[in-house]
Amino acid sequence: MSISVAVLVCGALSSYSAFLLWYGGRGSPMDSAEVESILERVRRNAEAAGAGPDPGLMGSIREVAGGDDGREFVMVNLIRYREKAAYPPGRGLGDDPHAADARYNRAVVPLLLKRACVPVFLGRSAGRFLAPEGAEPWDCVALVRYRSRRDFLEFCAEVAKDRADVHKWAAIEATQVFPVRARLGLFTVRLTLALAIALLAALGSILLASSGA
Secondary structure, three states, X not given: OOHHHHHHHHHHHHHHHXXXXXXXXXXXXXXXXXXXXXXHHHHHHHHHOOOOOOHHHHHHHXXXXXXXXXXXXXXEEEEEEOOOOOOOOOOOOOOOHHHHHHHXXXXXXXXXXXXXXXXXXEEEOOOOOOOOOOOOOOOEEEEEEEOOHHHHHHHHHHHHHHOOHHHHHHHEXXXXXXXXXXXXXXXXXXXXXXXXXXXXXXXXXXXXXXXXX
């Protein structure tokens, strides 16, 4: 193996190792004191932004925190849009619910990515099969991978500070959100990135070999 190829392989391995450290997913669980500290920050941030924390939402966040084992999970979001966006008076942002949802996504995706939390699936309903009698249909399904429940709570605290959720609730008529832990999956970010880095390293090695480096 030439020195150039060895450097390329070491660079690829170092890049993947750095990614694994950032991506995480196997941390330590929060204790009750840490949970209460972050929840208090959610409350303070919401109040500072001019909106008191919703008791029902705070209870739901606490419930998610109660199942913490320090490991990654996926949050399932079932979404039904309003016919017209319902912003608080004086916002002047129009009544398109999809435009409101796009504003929410633009605000929160950077907050997710800096915590190695990534959307892994987004799809629109293509019909119905089995559903309880009288149940309203969902318009959209979104799956978001969170590095840990700690990261989820930290994300909630930052959203409360920025009031990005005003766009979400303007867009959405109803939603059901719940965490799941993968038992079987044919797609993983770790494997996909590993294959991509391996492919790039292989192509680089071929190019170096053909150039005689």
